[in-house]
Amino acid sequence: MTQEQLRLADTKAQTAHWQRFGPYLTERQWGTVREDYSAEGNAWDHITHDMARSYAYRWGEEGIGGISDHRQLLCFSVALWNEQDGILKERLFGLTNGQGNHGEDVKESYYYLDNTPSHSYMKMLYKYPQQEYPYVELVEENARRTRHEPEYELHDTGIFDEGRYFDVFIEYAKAGPDDILIQVTAHNRGPEAAPLRLLPQVWFRNTWAWGTDDYRPAMRQAAPGVVQIDHKELGTYWLYCDEAPELLFCDNDTNGARLYDLEATELYFKDGINDYVIDGNAEAVNPARQGTKVAAHYRTTVGPGKAHTVRLRLSTTEHPQPFADFAEVVAARLREADAFYAELQEKLPDADAQNIQRQALAGMLWSKQFYYYDVAQWLEGDPAMLAPPAERRNGRNNNWRHLYNADIISMPDKWEYPWYAAWDLAFHCVPLAMVDPYFAKGQLRLLTRDWYMHPNGQLPAYEWNLSDVNPPVHAWATWRVYKMDKKQNGGVGDLHFLESVFHRLTLNFTWWVNRKDRNNHNIFEGGFLGLDNIGVFDRSAPLPTGGYIEQADGTSWMAMYALNLMRIALELAKTNPVYQDIASKFFEHFLYIAEAMTKAGDGSFNLWDEDDEFFYDVLHLPDGQRTKLKVRSIVGLIPLFAVEVLDEELLEAMPDFTRRLRWMFDNRPHLAELVSRWQEPGKGERHLLSLLRGHRMKKLLERMLDETEFLSEYGIRALSCCHRDNPYVFRTLEADFTVTYVPGESESDLFGGNSNWRGPIWFPINYLIIESLQRFHFYYGKEFRVEYPTGSGQLHNLLEVATALAGRLNKLFRRDENGCRPALGNSELLQHDPHFRDYLLFHEYFHGDDGHGLGASHQTGWTGLIARLLQMDPSPETTQTHQPSVAKGALGG
Structure with missing residues (x-):
């Protein structure tokens, strides 16, 4: 085993918590639903990019190339200043939903370059211009362009011409689970020397301002270049800053005077470091060198083609010489990362x-995020804050009061989609299982937990509308990850994982059957199902014609879902024969859906079009008319996904299941005709279950x-x-x-x-x-x-x-x-x-x-x-x- 595999084994056995710290800091917390307390639910306007530097978030933190512990109590990220910008570069900038060609759109240049699943070694690159950042130009030019023109990107502004930017590489290497070496290297790619301020920052997520817990953790300067960090739950950490830079302290509290014209208090606000560095306001930081947020202030000028490196160490261990083994540890973690990926x-x-x-x-690994959202608390508001507008009680997500999320979750994109989406997450787990099947299995299990899944069996979609419907691919991903994990474990499958998710997914399958089959004809709706713009109408909204749509994709997804659950049940039946009966149930579901795909509703209309030889959605109008919506899209290809192959050996081992199949085919011959070549043995005595002959x-x-x-x-x-x-x-x-x-x-x-x-x-x-x-x-x-x-x-x-x-x-x-x-x-x-x-x-x-x-x-x-x-x-x-x-x-x- 490689050293990285040994670390993963320790993590799984809980003998060493290598994943306690990781890249769990999001890249955008402003403009999210969680931070939106407006009456109209306009998240993008409630907390803006301009407000973010002064606003203490309720539900999470953000930063560039940042890390945090798994509960996001303690955070670290890198801030920069080129001595040209009007604000510190502490967070990534982008367009809001009402700006630009495709809506929410990050306008930065950054890359995830390396990461191990234990996060023992991580590396990312942020490209920071040496000239003033073109915030206004990006907004105005994108607003000017129509949807027929390409988006206006950061590199289109010419800001990177002649190499006038810094390549800022941010690296992390762990000497132990709670001993993290941090190296920030800025390369000047330009033809001239350029000034740069590097401001690595450590801070506590604000947990004290809301009226539920008034405990305020503390950090203070313990020695030149050393910060002592104390938290009642984390214990004591030290941040060691090489070369003993100036330490700037403030508090992670909202600057109400700047944002809301409130009377100033005696706190040193969240934006104090920005005001000190940019405006020279010495009164914005705490002269006592203590608070809940601190930055190490490095000033340098980097020559053309040269680089400057700063080193830090965040550790629970007191190190008399914190940088003595620094280069050795970083090099070792990189070698071990290379060895891990070389084997893969x-x-x-x-x-x-x-x-x-x-x-x-x-x-994939950098896109992990601590995601915190307690819907009941969010709707009701916090004791120490003003009560939210009354409209919220009947607004977004009001019927998901049970939902309480506070976990590390794989995100689609930590700037543009810094919230999980149910079907995105299912796909994420397949590549994640290549490097960390334990984490992938945990992700799939997570969404079926009581505090995620709705009591009625629905999986949460995403925070903008938890009640929306994503394609039901969770069972598919569960089966794929199970098989990948089984192969990696020498043929031994994690049946506990498979069984626990299977039971929860049967509830979700039942929700689909009860809620999305309008006429009990095994033809399903479901809304847009992730295909936002592909149809004639917005399938998540009332139709302008009235009536409803029977969906070729919704029905095909359900056929696939039935086969996925049938296959999982057959695997579980190898050790528990009772699952043969359950497998038979899902097999019957598949058969009736297969029949409906050919003879929808009362049998007079098909989703399959004989003339075009393609599957289409069917629109049912209020006057009883039906018409096929003849758009040739992937909606008509999704029936390909409902396919399973059973070999004779498996059937012989499942006598009850096989007996039920034979009975169905003998007594319901019209169903047997709809299943592709069931009566004809295929290659190696295999049998095909498919919507398609x-x-x-x-x-x-x-x-x-x-x-x-x-x-x-x-x-x-x-x-x-x-x-x-x-x-x-x-x-x-x-x-x-x-x-x-x-x-x-x-x-x-x-x-x-x-x-x-x-x-x-x-x-x-x-x-x-x-x-x-x-x-x-x-x-x-x-x-x-x-x-x-x-x-x-x-x-x-x-x-x-x-x-x-x-x-x-x-x-x-x-x-x-x-x-x-x-x-x-x-x-x-x-x-x-x-x-x-x-x-x-x-x-x-x-x-x-x-x-x-x-x-x-x-x-x-x-x-x-x-x-x-x-x-x-x-x-x-x-x-x-x-x-x-x-x-x-x-x-x-």
Whole structure:
């Protein structure tokens, strides 16, 4: 075992708490629902970026490249000043939901470069301009641009021209679980010497101002360059600052005088360090050198091409010589991180693939966040504060009073989405299981806990609307993570984990059946289901036509859900035969959903369209009319996901389950006809459960693999580009509703306008497509071949197609023959500058034609699935021709 694996084993056994401190500090707490106490629920305006430096947060803390303990009582991050800006650079800046092309949008340049799952070694890069930061220019230019123009990014301002910026590398290396070495190195990439202030900061989250606990922890200067930190729950820590810089103390309390014109008190407020450094206000910091927040004030001038390093140590141990072993410990942790990843990456084809995967996994691990939200307390307000507006009691999330979250959770993006989303989190757990299956399993278990899951069985969606509905992929992720963990443990599966999540998910499945099947016909609704802009109407709102939509994707997700739970039950039945009966129940659910997909409602209408040979949503109007909404989108491809293969050996070991299956087929022959080739043994005496018989699957694949429809050079588009020149139009008396293929950002304000699934390439759906093709291949074998790409005349088996699709997605990040990475777009700086070209961003989605990254720039969460897909692509040549190689292994573990 590597040293990192030993640390993970100690963490799992709770013999050493290596994960007590980690990158749990969010990058944006302002503009979040949790901090919003307004009557109208406008979180972006209630606490703004400008207010943030003076406002003590209620529910969490933020910072650049920061860390905290797992309860976020003690925090650390890095602040900077270039002697040009009007404020300290303490937090990342970006546009609010009402600004810019796609809404909330960070306008900074930073990269997650390295991280181990125990957080024994971590590294990130922040690029800090030497000129005044263009806050106003970014807001005004993005406001001027229309949705038909590209976003105006920080590098578009010219702020990085001639290398006039600092590359600030922030590194952490643990000498022990509570002994953290911190190294901040600023490289001047410009042609001239430039001044820089480095201000590493330590502070306590404010837990004392709310009227529930008046205990105020303390920190004080114990010696030159040494801060003693005392907390009743954490004990005593020392912060050692090399070279004994000036220590600036204040308190993490709101400056009510600045924000609300309140009468000033005797406190030294949260913004005191900013006011001291920027304005020279000596009265803003505490001359007694004590408080609840402190910064080490390093002043330096960095020569051209030179670097300056500051070193700190945060430890529970008193060190007479805290920096004597500093270089040795940092070097050792880096070597151990290299050894950990070398073992993981031994089958990757080249250094480029290894770099991509390591940064993807670093992003996954850096995106952990302490997430704190007590809905009942949030609605009622705190004893020491003014009572919240009465409107809140009946406003956002008022029916989730049971929800109490105070955990480390994997975030989609700690600036643009600094709150968990149920289905995002499920996808996160798959790449996370590659490096830390114990944490991945804990994440999946977390959302099914009583203090997360609603008493009615619903999983919380996300803080903007906990009652919204995400696709039910939790069971899929649970099964995948279980199999990955089992493989890593030499074939021994964690049945306790599997069983505990399974029982909770049966409640959630029942919620879906009871709440989202309007007419008890096994055809499901569900709302937008994550596909914000892809449909004709906003499926989360009342329809302008009245009536309701029976959803091809909602129904397919439920068929997939039933098969996932059936497969989990069969695994549990190996040690407890009672689960055979439960597996039979979910098998029957799948059969009835399969029937409904063909004969929806009263049997007179289908979700499958025989003329187009594609699945569509069906609109039911108040007058009883039904019409198919003939938009060719991934909604019609999701039926591919409901697929499972059972081998004869498993069935022989499950006599009760098999007997029930035989009875169903003998007595309900119309159901047997709907299940693909159940009566015909497949490759190796396997049996296929799928919504699609071979013919329908081939017809879906024919469209999906057509480069004039779904197949892009970089993966499967969310919408067929047949709608580029032939938009779908639904006409009503009041208005026309149009769906047009748009490969990039949304060109309308429809559904909020801050995201767009109408064309871009989206990793989660692509990943599930690839995995489904693998499952179909497992049944059909290499003799079953389809044309790939459609119209090419070249036939390939489904595993070869799956591998080729993975290769197309991998090409987003790989260098092409010109040395460019498609995901980085057409920026010369990002593509060719040696200080940019190998640093990667893992965007929310990607342009459907040229592949450049769009949406949230650090949504490594589900785009982190690239870490798995790279293992399917043994050579970069795989996608350069139409002759894909056979994958070495399946994604399913």
